[in-house]
Amino acid sequence: MDTPGDVLFARYAFPPNELGYCGPDDPDVLLRHATAAGGTDGGPADEIARRARLFDGAWVYLELIAAAAGITDPLDARVVEAYWIGNDLLDAVDPDVFLSTLRQRFAGQLGGPVAHRWRAMPHAHALAHHSFHVFAVYPWTGLLAVRSATALSVLDSCRIRWGTVTGVDGARVRVRSRPLDWDGRRLRLGADRVESVRWSTGPDFTDPAIRHPPAPGDLVACHWDWVCDRLTAAQLAQLATRTEHQLRAAGG
Structure with missing residues (x-):
């Protein structure tokens, strides 16, 4: 790489x-x-x-x-x-x-x-x-049954998410991705949604973690409210496979 x-x-x-x-x-x-x-x-x-x-x-x-x-x-x-x-x-x-x-x-x-x-x-x-x-060491998976909304939000933000950029709004981009879902028994990936995520901290957008603005169609990795990087198709497949593996291990 x-x-x-x-x-x-x-x-x-x-x-x-x-x-x-x-x-x-x-x-x-x-x-x-x-x-x-x-x-x-x-x-x-x-x-x-x-x-x-x-x-x-x-x-x-x-x-x-x-x-x-x-x-x-x-x-x-x-x-x-x-x-x-x-x-x-x-x-x-x-x-x-x-x-x-x-x-x-x-x-x-x-x-x-x-x-x-x-x-x-x-x-x-x-x-x-x-x-x-995220799913085994942090305590939030164990708290889903008693604090489901908070725990689900933390777990979804803390894991590395993947998605496709659908639009750019200044220092933020719209990303289509699959959030975590909790049905009271199992933790799994839910249906597609579009979320807004930052790609830059500067008012003139000159100091991004990734040097150029993401563009519609880009595959990206997100962590909390932040676009970390563009992903290749192979990297996205790895991230999805490893995440699904741990979701199953956690009872998803």
């Missing part, structure tokens, strides 16, 4: 960082460095790498994927793509090692419904993919 791994990480990590959910303070630094980095040695690339290590959740996955693939840099583009989108590097991660590592790193988050899901989930269903963290 053409995008350097540090830039790719920043594009996908910026939205929850901006909301204060993970990572260090001053999220605009991450986005600004993503625009300037371009894989250069030192400067922006080093700052992204420093900040990436402060994302307690994502960094563990990146380390595990890199180690299993024999790649020394957790911010290698193939590793970053595997975590956020999905690729064949995920299949090299031993599920036993993966789950054992997460239980050690996230021991404080494993109470109640989260611990139950992990105990009940066959190890073969555990992937070192962002969707696993």
Whole structure:
């Protein structure tokens, strides 16, 4: 893939960082460095790498994927793509090692419904993919029965969504995608809807995470209220397959 791994990480990590959910303070630094980095040695690339290590959740996955693939840099583009989108590097991660590592790193988050899901989930269903963290490690899946509207909104925003751009409105685009649906028993993808998502933070639209405005027909990945990147058809297929896998594992 053409995008350097540090830039790719920043594009996908910026939205929850901006909301204060993970990572260090001053999220605009991450986005600004993503625009300037371009894989250069030192400067922006080093700052992204420093900040990436402060994302307690994502960094563990990146380390595990890199180690299993024999790649020394957790911010290698193939590793970053595997975590956020999905690729064949995920299949090299031993599920036993993966789950054992997460239980050690996230021991404080494993109470109640989260611990139950992990105990009940066959190890073969555990992937070192962002969707696993959303549907298995975060507590929101376990809260669907009691706080369904809030939990469903958080899960849908936090996962990496995919869709097709249908129009551009300044710093926002309209994207046709399939939201999560909860019928009281199963979590699954629902019918198509059109949502409005930002692609830029600047009033003159000159500092996007992706350098040029998305255009109608583009396939894009979204995280919270943010267009992270354009997707190829192969990447979209990977993202959809890995997400569906974790939805089934979570009882969807």
